[in-house]
Amino acid sequence: MTNQAPIPVIVNGAAGKMGREVIKAVSQAPDLNLMGAIDTSPEHQGKDAGELAGLTEPLEVPITNQLEPMLGYVAGERQLPPGVIVDFTHPNSVYDNIRSAIAYGIRPVVGTTGLSPEQIQNLADFAEKASTGCLIIPNFSIGMVLLQQAAVTASQYFDHVEIIELHHNQKADAPSGTAIQTAQLLAEVGKTFNPTLVEETEKLAGARGSLAEEGIRIHSVRLPGLIAHQEVIFGAPGQIYTLRHDTSDRSCYMPGVLLAIRKVLQLKSLVYGLEKIL
Numbered sequence: 225m226t227n228q229a230p231i232p233v234i235v236n237g238a239a240g241k242m243g244r245e246v247i248k249a250v251s252q253a254p255d256l257n258l259m260g261a262i263d264t265s266p267e268h269q270g271k272d273a274g275e276l277a278g279l280t281e282p283l284e285v286p287i288t289n290q291l292e293p294m295l296g297y298v299a300g301e302r303q304l305p306p307g308v309i310v311d312f313t314h315p316n317s318v319y320d321n322i323r324s325a326i327a328y329g330i331r332p333v334v335g336t337t338g339l340s341p342e343q344i345q346n347l348a349d350f351a352e353k354a355s356t357g358c359l360i361i362p363n364f365s366i367g368m369v370l371l372q373q374a375a376v377t378a379s380q381y382f383d384h385v386e387i388i389e390l391h392h393n394q395k396a397d398a399p400s401g402t403a404i405q406t407a408q409l410l411a412e413v414g415k416t417f418n419p420t421l422v423e424e425t426e427k428l429a430g431a432r433g434s435l436a437e438e439g440i441r442i443h444s445v446r447l448p449g450l451i452a453h454q455e456v457i458f459g460a461p462g463q464i465y466t467l468r469h470d471t472s473d474r475s476c477y478m479p480g481v482l483l484a485i486r487k488v489l490q491l492k493s494l495v496y497g498l499e500k501i502l
């Protein structure tokens with residue numbers, strides 16, 4: 225048992241699909257203290273974060289769009305452990321959100337996807353200079369980490385691979401952050417995949433998907449009824465090897481989110497990927 229005060233946590237994107245799950249998970253963790261719930265959505269301003277997340281009791285934490293004042297408030301609570309902000313907002317705002325948090329000494333745990341490699345590098349430089357931990361995790365589910373590890377193993381034996389990611393049709397970015405990370409991990413194996421055998425013509429633009437590193441193709445499907453799914457398909461003469469991960473409930477991400485909140489306090493720089501903190 226430790227007598228340390230609970231870790232102050234702010235949730236950004238608190239009214240969204242992921243934000244509500246995080247509010248529930250954080251409020252049920254005895255070593256974490258939900259201090260702020262940020263969301264720009266006009267219809268949710270002033271609502272209780274707990275009631276919005278479906279909890280039976282209010283948490284007495286109102287949704288507000290005042291990010292900087294909240295960062296300043298938590299940073300000013302010097303008797304508490306350093307604060308953490310969990311970001312599940314939008315690709316358009318996540319970069320600025322992370323910079324603001326680091327500037328206040330609040331540690332970002334970021335699930336929002338859509339950051340460019342240049343933005344991630346800028347944030348890594350900024351976190352390094354500030355000696356502040358920051359975690360960017362394209363996928364918080366353990367199943368996806370295992371799929372990626374299996375894919376890296378398989379990629380040593382197969383020269384042909386394509387990725388299909390399938391998501392709900394409210395997703396803003398494509399391809400998914402997870403698919404991009406999966407392609408990066410395969411590319412790090414150090415070979416070029418999918419040597420061309422014939423000259424291909426796309427009769428409809430995009431028919432062959434997007435071209436990631438080392439010849440790896442990513443195909444994005446968006447449909448109502450889906451949550452988050454990914455296939456990595458390896459091919460060789462006479463055989464197909466398919467790895468697939470399916471999300472049926474967003475609660476699958478919460479063990480990873482809680483782990484990241486606790487781990488980010490031990491870091492002094494930016495770390496990318498759940499596998500690095502397991």
Ligand SMILES: NC(=O)C1=CN([C@@H]2O[C@H](COP(=O)(O)OP(=O)(O)OC[C@H]3O[C@@H](n4cnc5c(N)ncnc54)[C@H](OP(=O)(O)O)[C@@H]3O)[C@@H](O)[C@H]2O)C=CC1
Pocket residue numbers: 236237238239240241242243262263264265266312313314315317334335336337338361362363364365395477
């Ligand atoms: N890393 C992972 O494991 C996972 C990552 N994600 C990623 O998380 C992100 C959020 O996903 P999801 O919860 O499904 O999306 P939602 O659209 O359901 O939720 C996002 C919420 O953030 C609000 N918002 C938008 N911009 C801002 C801002 N600048 N400041 C504060 N709040 C803002 C939105 O308001 P409004 O609706 O009014 O715009 C909305 O309420 C996406 O990038 C998604 O890809 C999702 C699942 C797992």
Ligand SMILES: O=C(O)C1=N[C@H](C(=O)O)C[C@H](O)C1
Pocket residue numbers: 337362363391395399400401402403451452453
């Ligand atoms: O938008 C989502 O839902 C998800 N986004 C992340 C991504 O882009 O990879 C993680 C997961 O796929 C769910």
